[in-house]
Amino acid sequence: MSTVLRVELRDRIAVLTLDRPERLNSVGSRTVALLTRALDDLRDNDDVRALVVTGSGRAFSAGADLGEIESFTTPWQFRAFVERLTDAFALLEEFPKPSVAAVHGFAFGGGLELALACDLRVAEHGTRLGLPEMKLGVLPGAGGTQRLPRLIPPGIAKQMILTGEPIDAERAHALGLVNELAEPGAGLAAAETLARTLAAGAPLALAAGKRLVDHGLGMHLEAAISYERETVAVLFATEDRAEGLKAFRERRPGAFRGE
Numbered sequence: 001m002s003t004v005l006r007v008e009l010r011d012r013i014a015v016l017t018l019d020r021p022e023r024l025n026s027v028g029s030r031t032v033a034l035l036t037r038a039l040d041d042l043r044d045n046d047d048v049r050a051l052v053v054t055g056s057g058r059a060f061s062a063g064a065d066l067g068e069i070e071s072f073t074t075p076w077q078f079r080a081f082v083e084r085l086t087d088a089f090a091l092l093e094e095f096p097k098p099s100v101a102a103v104h105g106f107a108f109g110g111g112l113e114l115a116l117a118c119d120l121r122v123a124e125h126g127t128r129l130g131l132p133e134m135k136l137g138v139l140p141g142a143g144g145t146q147r148l149p150r151l152i153p154p155g156i157a158k159q160m161i162l163t164g165e166p167i168d169a170e171r172a173h174a175l176g177l178v179n180e181l182a183e184p185g186a187g188l189a190a191a192e193t194l195a196r197t198l199a200a201g202a203p204l205a206l207a208a209g210k211r212l213v214d215h216g217l218g219m220h221l222e223a224a225i226s227y228e229r230e231t232v233a234v235l236f237a238t239e240d241r242a243e244g245l246k247a248f249r250e251r252r253p254g255a256f257r258g259e
Contacts, residue, residue, distance in 0.1 A: 005034040006056075007042075012049045012199045013192055014042050021057025027110045028065030029081065032088045039091045046258065049199035049206075051095065052191045053118055054102040061111025063132070064142075085110060085142035089117035093147075093214070096207035098198040102191030103127050104184070108166065113140060116147040119210065122194060123169035123178040124187040130166025150217065152177050202240035203258035208232075 006017040016038055018025035042048050055061050064085065072078045092099060092114070101107075101115035103123040108130050115121050115129075123129070131140045131148070139145060140161065149157035152175040160167065172178040182190035198206065208231050216224035235241055239259040247254035 004031050005038065007038050009048065010192065011196065012047060013052055013195045014038075014045075014048045014050075015052045015054065015188075015192070018053075018055040018061055021055075023065070023067075024059045024062035025055040025057065025111065026062050026065040026067075027085065027114065028068045029084055031065075032084045036088050036091060039088075039095055043096065048097065049201075049203060050097055050195040051092075051099040051118075052102055052188070052195050053092075053099060053114065054188050054191065055104070055111075057105075059105030059111075060101070060103045060107040060127075061114060062106070063109025063111045082141040085113070089113060089143050092117040093143075096210070097203070098195070098206055098210065100191045100195045100198070102188045103129070103169075103178070104187045106130075106166070108132055109140065109144075110142055113142040113144045113147070116143060116151065120179045120194060120198075121172075121177065122180045122182055122187055122191040123172060124182050124184050125169055126184060127169040127172075127187075128166040129169065129172050129177065130164065131161050132164040132166070134162060134164035148177075151175075200253060200256075202235075202238070202244060202254065202256040204238055204240060205235055208235060 101118040
């Protein structure tokens with residue numbers, strides 16, 4: 001695609017790598033355009049069952065491209081830039097296949113917002129995660145103020161947002177922001193292992209599971225449980241459900257086809 005974003009297919013996993021190490025993988029309009037295109041291409045690729053998002057070099061991402069932001073002369077230009085980021089991250093969050101962020105070094109600002117849009121996060125020991133926008137006189141604008149307090153206690157999220165101070169991977173793991181910790185240099189391998197575990201599941205059930213959690217959080221509990229009940233009833237009629245039961249009885253992995 002481009003050296004700004006590399007896409008590699010590895011055994012039912014698509015690895016999307018921010019590849020701008022000389023700029024600490026800062027996220028600009030070109031990166032967002034390529035990410036959007038990649039997600040569109042991978043959505044209907046039946047050979048891909050899960051995504052891993054990572055960064056090259058010594059960091060996951062330093063955040064939004066400050067060079068591009070400094071070229072703006074009006075609030076409307078900045079708003080349009082933020083909207084491009086927000087739309088791309090929403091596509092990732094709503095992608096029907098599960099995603100894992102492999103975070104190392106640091107994930108700041110828009111970089112952390114990108115990781116927050118993934119379903120799961122693996123971080124190497126020593127990684128720092130933060131939203132430093134307050135120190136620049138602004139606030140996170142690509143989902144940070146909304147996704148972070150849905151993953152960790154709101155008081156801790158407010159502290160991170162209002163002080164701009166980062167937390168380390170170990171505390172992020174204790175708070176539930178990070179799902180798994182990995183040794184330095186082993187984060188991508190750990191994320192790929194987790195993604196392959198996800199990819200072994202039934203595609204229709206994976207997509208439905210994502211929807212149930214994400215949408216159910218915004219619903220009244222009674223309505224959410226009703227939504228759950230109707231969803232699993234539909235899944236009961238799929239060929240993958242029959243294959244899953246047969247595989248369980250035969251003590252073998254299911255050969256799911258997304259049907």
